[in-house]
Amino acid sequence: MxxxxxxxxxxxxxxxxxxxxxxxxxxxxxxxxxxxxxxxxxxxxxxxxxxxxxxxxxxxxxxxxxxxxxxxxxxxxxxxxxxxxxxxxxxxxxxxxxxxxxxxxxxxxxxxxxxxxxxxxxxxxxxxxxxxxxxxxxxxxxxxxxxxxxxxxxxxxxxNISVDLNVPTLVPSVCRGLDLPEDETARLRQALDRKDAAEVAAVGGRAADLLAGMMGASGPADRAVELLAGLDLPEEAEADRRRLTEVVRLIRDAAPELMLTVDPVEHRGFEYQTGTSFTLFSRGVRGxxxxxxxxxxxxxxxxxxxxxxxxxxxxxxxxxxxxxPAPRLFLPIGTDAADGARLRSEGWITVRALEALDDPAAEARRLRCTHIFTGGQVHPAA
Amino acid sequence: MxxxxxxxxxxxxxxxxxxxxxxxxxxxxxxxxxxxxxxxxxxxxxxxxxxxxxxxxxxxxxxxxxxxxxxxxxxxxxxxxxxxxxxxxxxxxxxxxxxxxxxxxxxxxxxxxxxxxxxxxxxxxxxxxxxxxxxxxxxxxxxxxxxxxxxxxxxxxxxNISVDLNVPTLVPSVCRGLDLPEDETARLRQALDRKDAAEVAAVGGRAADLLAGMMGASGPADRAVELLAGLDLPEEAEADRRRLTEVVRLIRDAAPELMLTVDPVEHRGFEYQTGTSFTLFSRGVRGxxxxxxxxxxxxxxxxxxxxxxxxxxxxxxxxxxxxxPAPRLFLPIGTDAADGARLRSEGWITVRALEALDDPAAEARRLRCTHIFTGGQVHPAA
CATH class of the missing domain: 3.30.930.10 (Bira Bifunctional Protein; Domain 2)
Known part of the structure; x- marks a missing residue:
């Protein structure tokens, strides 16, 4: 043992x-x-x-x-x-x-x-x-x-499927477009990862304003694209934004009932991605x-x-x-092969007896069969 | 490159x-x-x-x-x-x-x-x-x-499926049943592996007679079980033979059209097997x-x-x-999402256009589509 x-x-x-x-x-x-x-x-x-x-x-x-x-x-x-x-x-x-x-x-x-x-x-x-x-x-x-x-x-x-759209290139585009020094970019990136609005604001300047605006836009897709449209983004970031807006429109048109959110500052797990990215969830399901x-x-x-x-x-x-659980049909010994084939073609899962039995119904139940085939008919095994 | x-x-x-x-x-x-x-x-x-x-x-x-x-x-x-x-x-x-x-x-x-x-x-x-x-x-x-x-x-x-039945325990049972010395058993085993009837005969004695008879029984199942039944096998081997005969009868009853052969002396590749074994072939297919x-x-x-x-x-x-090859149906841009879903539920493989095209039929052909959906109808793309 x-x-x-x-x-x-x-x-x-x-x-x-x-x-x-x-x-x-x-x-x-x-x-x-x-x-x-x-x-x-x-x-x-x-x-x-x-x-x-x-x-x-x-x-x-x-x-x-x-x-x-x-x-x-x-x-x-x-x-x-x-x-x-x-x-x-x-x-x-x-x-x-x-x-x-x-x-x-x-x-x-x-x-x-x-x-x-x-x-x-x-x-x-x-x-x-x-x-x-x-x-x-x-x-x-x-x-x-x-x-x-x-x-x-x-x-x-x-x-209850929901989709969260992200544009992992958007924050880098904003920082690059405003010629932000590397250390400030890194500080903002960290603050955004922690969703720390106070720390973003503390950096100050136009980048902080824009990124705070982007962070505030997070949420339901229609509202997010509307809020993002109100931001004066640098050229490359603006192209990303227009693209995101178009993707949201296409998805909303085809599946208006889909729960669609946008988080424009998220990038974790998308290091490999070069544009519109997304994560799929089911409400109440872990992961x-x-x-x-x-x-x-x-x-x-x-x-x-x-x-x-x-x-x-x-x-x-x-x-x-x-x-x-699928119904299972017990076939006592002597069941005609053609009957078995017909029953399977009707969708029955069949379980063959390997020997003659005094009480086939008891054997059917022992083998977790819900039904038994006797006298040319399907009967409940219970 | x-x-x-x-x-x-x-x-x-x-x-x-x-x-x-x-x-x-x-x-x-x-x-x-x-x-x-x-x-x-x-x-x-x-x-x-x-x-x-x-x-x-x-x-x-x-x-x-x-x-x-x-x-x-x-x-x-x-x-x-x-x-x-x-x-x-x-x-x-x-x-x-x-x-x-x-x-x-x-x-x-x-x-x-x-x-x-x-x-x-x-x-x-x-x-x-x-x-x-x-x-x-x-x-x-x-x-x-x-x-x-x-x-x-x-x-x-x-x-053209065929099944070759073997009983890898049969030769050892015969040799054990006749108290054959180990070296003679090994010599016979080798001769049988080479299907070398002369060498089997050269060993001589009752074992050689029986094994020659078994080797000669190789072939179509009905004939094989008949020939094996004529041999005076030792007890353990006789049990193997009866079991094989019963398995052949059950298979022949259920699938008389199946090409079924028996090779009672084959054992190679079945070192792990303890009884009736089988190999599946399709005539004309290698392996x-x-x-x-x-x-x-x-x-x-x-x-x-x-x-x-x-x-x-x-x-x-x-x-x-x-x-x-499955037919593929090209859906030009602007095709209603509900039309696409309906066509797929009818079994069509659909391929979506990603942009408006001057010549959708040409694009359909380029993408190996056999059909195109225009004017609410399926048309050949050719």
């Missing part, structure tokens, strides 16, 4: 997913992927491991401390287990699919591993599903991915359902303008209603 | 699966899993990595040289990436699901990694899908898993579609009598017809 117990022991943050839950998870993944496919996003499947040098190059470097590494006895080079699929999909887009017409719509779903769980997500293995829309600079692209995330989450039954936003596929300013999102499966599963 | 090309480089035996193929693979997996679920097999999902000591203990030791290992900085212990899912599922059955009623029907689908590909299967990452039927000694259990593999493969469109058979879950003679099978996804994909 001790040996058996030892064998059941798994490393921290790793789990066996058991019946019901495993099937439910797979169903949710396939429904999300089906929604992506119906919207023209085509599935790709990168490998679980890659050369460390390619997986962790460029923007991947940020994940280096989170990544399991191993030696490949074949190539004698270091490999890494993917901690994230987004960069793999971007890699596929700019290499193998470089000659496909743009915009390129790709989707993906798979498992990732991280060396350490976080406080919010102690799991070290979890599922990611998402899309990338590559080679598209238009605000319609930003709106499309937000609306797709919303539609897909609704399709799997997630309720983010997912996040996404603009980036340059291939990395650097010469990369292809792209946007996309990743949904975190563990959080999504907490946000959707538990599935009803 | 050189940097981009380098990033595209993957370790030998690892691949990016691209659109069409990735979607097709996922569809096949889910159809197989759906067939398993309809037959009462419930999905479990073990983690990609485990403690090396538990993953490679007992029967797992045979996979040790095929397994990637890595250090866990959290537990400071060695982890292993699973080279196979069968043993993980057996582990779940005898630990976490020890108190579930037997027989326990479990299914699984996921990716495995191996240090080296084989000549027949150069891939180092591939998908496994399968079932385990745990805690059942009856021949009906053996027949059930063979018939389920057959039904599932038919359901995904694999044609095995899958294999399965009896074993003891938990390992050792005290383990639970179990049977199951694993399908190899790469071979299965070669055995099923390529999917027809």
């Amino acid at each position: 001790t040996e058996t117990m030892n064998r059941a022991l798994l490393p921290a943050g790793l789990h066996d997913v058991l019946p019901r839950e495993a099937a439910f998870e797979a169903t949710i993944v396939e429904r999300l992927m089906a929604e992506f496919a119906l919207n023209g996003f085509e599935r790709v499947k990168p490998p679980l491991i890659e050369f460390e040098a390619s997986l962790l190059s460029g923007p991947g470097a940020a994940m280096a401390t989170q990544t399991f590494r191993l030696m490949d006895p074949i190539s004698q080079r270091m490999l890494a287990i993917r901690p994230d699929m987004t960069l793999q999909v971007a890699r596929i887009a700019v290499t193998r699919l470089a000659n496909e017409p743009r915009p390129l719509r790709l989707s993906y779903g798979g498992q990732v591993l991280r060396v350490k769980g976080s406080q919010l997500r102690p799991e070290r293995q979890f599922g990611q599903v998402g899309v990338e829309l590559i080679g598209a600079l238009q605000p319609t692209a930003d709106a499309e991915v937000v609306l797709l995330a919303y539609a897909a989450l609704k399709a799997v039954g997630a309720a 983010e359902l997912g996040r996404g936003g603009r980036y340059r596929a291939g990395g650097g300013p010469s990369g292809e303008p792209s946007t996309g999102f990743t949904l975190y499966l563990d959080t999504v599963l907490r946000a959707v209603p538990d599935p009803a | 050189t940097e981009t090309m380098n990033r595209a480089l993957l370790p030998a035996g690892l691949h990016d699966v691209l659109p069409r193929e990735a979607a097709f693979e996922a569809t096949i997996v889910e159809r197989l899993m759906a067939e398993f679920a309809l037959n009462g097999f419930e999905r479990v999902k073990p983690p990609l990595i485990e403690f090396e000591a538990s993953l490679l203990s007992g029967p797992g030791a045979a996979m040790a040289t095929q397994t990637f290992r890595l250090m866990d900085p959290i537990s400071q212990r060695m982890l292993a990436i699973r080279p196979d899912m069968t043993l993980q599922v057996a582990r779940i059955a005898v630990t976490r699901l020890a108190n579930e009623p037997r027989p326990l029907r479990l299914s699984y689908g996921g990716q495995v990694l191996r240090v080296k590909g084989s000549q027949l299967r150069p891939e180092r990452q591939f998908g496994q899908v399968g079932v385990e039927l745990i805690g059942a000694l009856q021949p009906t259990a053996d027949a059930e898993v063979v018939l389920l593999a057959y039904a599932a493969l038919k359901a995904v469109g694999a044609a 095995e579609l899958g294999r399965g058979g009896r074993y003891r879950a938990g390992g050792g003679p005290s383990g639970e009598p179990s049977t199951g099978f694993t399908l190899y996804l790469d071979t299965v994909l070669r055995a099923v017809p390529d999917p027809a």
